[in-house]
Amino acid sequence: FPFLLVDRVIEYNPGVSAVAIKNVTINDNFFPGHFPERPIMPGVLMIE
Template identity: 90%
Template structure:
């Protein structure tokens, strides 16, 4: 499922739509999402300047968005 299809299902938008693709989905059970990041993403310069990593809170939020995808997909709230 690509970003356009995901945007039809989820209310989230940039910068907090932290999933670019859903590569696997089993109705009501699980979803596997992908978030593409580059060194140009706005959180890297300050986290950490000498060794940039994606902040853990954004990783957790990305997982949360996957669970919301399961919820919205399964409840016909589209």
């Protein structure tokens, strides 16, 4: 399943840049497997 890493696009300049928002909740599918006792958001997703 692909990740949906963007919930809302705030600004888009084609071929130049984009600014978007990702709302994170404890229900996101990566939390249960990324340290079940102490869930954290994986760093590779933070920099995405």
